Amino acid sequence: MGDMAYLDNGATSFPKPESVYVAMDTFYRHHGVNPGRSGADAAMEAGSILDETRKELNSFFANPSPDYNRLIFTANATDSLNTCIQGMVRPGDHVVSTRLEHNSVLRPLHELANRGIITFDLVPFDGDGFIDPADVAAMIRPETRMVVVNHGSNVIGTVQDITAIGAICRERGVTFTVDAAQTAGCVPIDMAAMGIDLLAFTGHKSLLGPVGIGGVAVGPDVDPVSFRWGGTGVRSAQLTHLEQYPYRLEAGTLNTMGIAGLRAGLQWILEQGMDTIVAHEQDLSAKLCTGLSDMPGLKIYGAPADDRHTSVISVTLEGMNPEEIGMRLDIDHDIITRTGLQCAPLAHEGIGTGKLGTVRFSIGPLNQESDIDRVLTAMHELSHEAVAR
Ligand SMILES: Cc1ncc(COP(=O)(O)O)c(C=O)c1O
CATH class of the missing domain: 3.40.640.10 (Type I PLP-dependent aspartate aminotransferase-like (Major domain))
Structure with missing residues (x-):
């Protein structure tokens, strides 16, 4: 990879x-x-x-x-x-x-x-x-x-x-x-x-x-x-x-x-056992949500890491549109996410992101803690840049 x-x-x-x-x-x-x-x-x-x-x-x-x-x-x-x-x-x-x-x-x-x-x-x-x-x-x-x-x-x-x-x-x-x-x-x-x-x-x-x-x-x-x-x-x-x-x-x-x-x-x-895989993904998901939650201007739409949620987390950042965030994560940090409406326009309409969508992080069984650390460092940088605009 x-x-x-x-x-x-x-x-x-x-x-x-x-x-x-x-x-x-x-x-x-x-x-x-x-x-x-x-x-x-x-x-x-x-x-x-x-x-x-x-x-x-x-x-x-x-x-x-x-x-x-x-x-x-x-x-x-x-x-x-x-x-x-x-x-x-x-x-x-x-x-x-x-x-x-x-x-x-x-x-x-x-x-x-x-x-x-x-x-x-x-x-x-x-x-x-x-x-x-x-x-x-x-x-x-x-x-x-x-x-x-x-x-x-x-x-x-x-x-x-x-x-x-x-x-x-x-x-x-x-x-x-x-x-x-x-x-x-x-x-x-x-x-x-x-x-x-x-x-x-x-x-x-x-x-x-x-x-x-x-x-x-x-x-x-x-x-x-x-x-x-x-x-x-x-x-x-x-x-x-x-x-x-x-x-x-x-x-x-x-x-x-x-x-x-x-x-x-x-x-x-x-x-591996599905329970083991899910526990790993939920741990990473919890780490990501906790790390993101106090960043200025950042809103999390995906909810907690529990059995009523998969490890799919959508966020927006005030002052920077999702497409730009996705591009910056990719080009500056080599982090791959999905931005926009993710083929579900009415879901976005319902959460109030119907125009520009969100940045979606989705965790898989082969992700590591170091991936989450990288996302948090990059999002920290971007959130401060967005606030300063
Ligand atoms: C909820 C949901 N349904 C259907 C699909 C379509 O899946 P596929 O790309 O395998 O056709 C996707 C793909 O992202 C999805 O997330």
């Missing part, structure tokens, strides 16, 4: 554990052929890595369906959320979501609404960044097909009470989709206990895999329809797409190298 302090793990985790690089390289050199497309040893081996990864992820997320083929692979969380939303809604349906959503939920909802296919309502969040499950219940109507909720905010790190919302969806017979882009791998997810029907995740953030791989864990009570059809490598004589999982929601050659990397990321998490 050179001398860079990388604090943009909310965008994508970096670096990856060494085992992830090794797994991808080894896989692609030895088994980089198309699984399911032939009976050759390498193809069988590639197919078995796919199967094992489906099994491991299905159990990691406690999908109540034991059929691990219901763990389907996609390109990323955006692809997963499109698969869930477009796969479930029908003309005339209503969807309930929240103002904390990423554009990967907001844009599909707006697109479908603009085409006259659905209507939707967005639940607001309170001053601490939490939505009230009672507000979700109040917005459900007879024609509500789906509730889709951001599990962990990519702007302020708040983790929503998914279990309470899941219980409401169960009671009202509404499909519950969760955007776990920011939580899969760093917040425990139990689909059965939380009442989640569709869990959309990405491989390249806290699951520590590479970019280009994501997935959906499809619960036993829902069957999204695909909007993509094509080759599956099996039953080629059939001219319509297969109904069976995983083919139902997968078409074309999968990102097998990405899956091998994702599997290694998951194995690393299980070996």
